[in-house]
Amino acid sequence: MSAPAIRLSGVTKSFGDTTAVQPTDLEIGQNEFFSILGPSGCGKTTLMRMIAGFETPTSGTIELAGVSVTGVPTRKRDLNMVFQSYALFPHLSVADNVAFELQVKRVGKAEVTDRVTKALKLVRLEALANRKPAQLSGGQRQRVALARAIVGRPTVILLDEPLGALDQQLRKEMQVELKRLQREVHTTFVYVTHDQEEALTMSDRIAVMSAGRILQIGSPTEIYERPTSRFVASFIGSCNVVEGARVGGDVVVPAVGTVPATTVGDVADGAAVGLAVRPERISITTTKPEGFAVEGALTESIYTGDEWRFGVSTSPAAHLVASVPSAQLTPELATVQPGGTVWLSWRAEDARALAV
Ligand SMILES: Nc1ncnc2c1ncn2[C@@H]1O[C@H](COP(=O)(O)OP(=O)(O)OP(=O)(O)O)[C@@H](O)[C@H]1O
Ligand SMILES: [Mg+2]
Known part of the structure; x- marks a missing residue:
C-alpha cells in the first residue's frame, strides 16, 4: 500500500502563549479532496502553513508521501498553495503569470508553452491568455491562481479559502469547477473553508476543527448525519x-x-x-x-x-x-x-x- 499524501503525527503549534494547533494526528490520502472546516481563529491556516513549510511545528512530524519534511523548505516540497488573496503579477499576461514558476525552474520553452496551454484549458481560460489581470473578473483571476497552482503538477495543492473574495453565485460555480479540476488532475486537494455547505458539497472527507483541535473526521454524510459532539452537530447545518x-x-x-x-x-x-x-x-x-x-x-x-x-x-x-x-x-x-x-x-x- 502506498503512503498517504500527507501524514501529521502529534503536530502542535504555539505562538508565545497561544496554542494555535493542539496535538494533531491526521492522514490525507492520495487524490483525496480533503476539507478543513471550522470557525475563524480555530487554527486552519496555521495547520496548512505547517504542511506547506511556511511555519515550523512546535512539536510533531509531517510526512509527504511517506517522507518526513522536517527542515525541508517550501520550495522543495512537492506542493503548491493557493491563498485567499491570490496576488497575480499585474504587468504580466495571464499566460505569463501561469508560466512564471516554470520559467524560474528553467523548464524548456516548448514544454512551458505546452503546460501553460493545458493548465489554462483546465481552468477554461485559454481564450483570455493574453489579457492582464486587471482585465479579468474576480472569478477569472481566481482561475489564473488555480492554473498557477496546477501548472507545476504538484502532488498536493493546499487551498486556503480560495473562494472567499467571490460573490455567492460565482462561489457556487467555482465549487463545481474546482471539484471537476481535482478529478481531472488527480491531485490531493486540501481545502480550508469556514463555509460548511462548501465543505459538504466538494469534499471526500472533512475535518471539523474547533479551538486548535480536530473534533471529527468523516465523509460529508458521516459529519452531517452522525456528529459525535454538540459542536459538530451545531456547526454543520442547523x-x-x-x-x-x-x-x-x-x-x-x-x-x-x-x-x-x-x-x-x-x-x-x-x-x-x-x-x-x-x-x-x-x-x-x-x-x-x-x-x-x-x-x-x-x-x-x-x-x-x-x-x-x-x-x-x-x-x-x-x-x-x-x-x-x-x-x-x-x-x-x-x-x-x-x-x-x-x-x-x-x-x-x-x-x-x-x-x-
Ligand atoms: N504569527 C502568529 N502569531 C501569533 N498568533 C498567531 C499567529 N498566526 C496565528 N495566530 C493565532 O493562532 C490562532 C489560529 O489562527 P489561524 O490563522 O490558524 O486561524 P484560522 O482558523 O485560519 O482563522 P480564519 O478562519 O479567521 O482564517 C489564532 O488565535 C491566531 O490569532
Ligand atoms: Mg485562516
Whole structure:
C-alpha cells in the first residue's frame, strides 16, 4: 500500500502563549479532496502553513508521501498553495503569470508553452491568455491562481479559502469547477473553508476543527448525519441541541421526560448529554401520533422556498425547530396559528445523545 499524501503525527503549534494547533494526528490520502472546516481563529491556516513549510511545528512530524519534511523548505516540497488573496503579477499576461514558476525552474520553452496551454484549458481560460489581470473578473483571476497552482503538477495543492473574495453565485460555480479540476488532475486537494455547505458539497472527507483541535473526521454524510459532539452537530447545518441527561439507560430531557435517542460513545449514568436532532428529522403533526410525541405550542412558521420551518415551544425551557419540505406541507399544518398545539416526534436513530 502506498503512503498517504500527507501524514501529521502529534503536530502542535504555539505562538508565545497561544496554542494555535493542539496535538494533531491526521492522514490525507492520495487524490483525496480533503476539507478543513471550522470557525475563524480555530487554527486552519496555521495547520496548512505547517504542511506547506511556511511555519515550523512546535512539536510533531509531517510526512509527504511517506517522507518526513522536517527542515525541508517550501520550495522543495512537492506542493503548491493557493491563498485567499491570490496576488497575480499585474504587468504580466495571464499566460505569463501561469508560466512564471516554470520559467524560474528553467523548464524548456516548448514544454512551458505546452503546460501553460493545458493548465489554462483546465481552468477554461485559454481564450483570455493574453489579457492582464486587471482585465479579468474576480472569478477569472481566481482561475489564473488555480492554473498557477496546477501548472507545476504538484502532488498536493493546499487551498486556503480560495473562494472567499467571490460573490455567492460565482462561489457556487467555482465549487463545481474546482471539484471537476481535482478529478481531472488527480491531485490531493486540501481545502480550508469556514463555509460548511462548501465543505459538504466538494469534499471526500472533512475535518471539523474547533479551538486548535480536530473534533471529527468523516465523509460529508458521516459529519452531517452522525456528529459525535454538540459542536459538530451545531456547526454543520442547523440542528436542535437540547440539554438532558442519561438516566438508567434512558435519555431524559427536563419537562419532556424520556425521549427516543441513540447514545453516542460511553456515557455514564447520570451524565449530562446534549440531544441533537435535525429539524428535517422531526415529524410535526396537528394531532397526537401513536407512540412517543411531545406536545408544544407553535411559535413561528417560516417559509424558505424549499421548506417550511416551524418553531415550537415544548416547555418553558425547550424550543425545537421542525422543518417540512414545501411540497409535503399538509393543509392542517398550513393553517396552524402561532400558539396552536402541535406534536413533535422522532425516531431513536435520528436523535443523538452526545456527551461532549
Ligand atoms: N504569527 C502568529 N502569531 C501569533 N498568533 C498567531 C499567529 N498566526 C496565528 N495566530 C493565532 O493562532 C490562532 C489560529 O489562527 P489561524 O490563522 O490558524 O486561524 P484560522 O482558523 O485560519 O482563522 P480564519 O478562519 O479567521 O482564517 C489564532 O488565535 C491566531 O490569532
Ligand atoms: Mg485562516
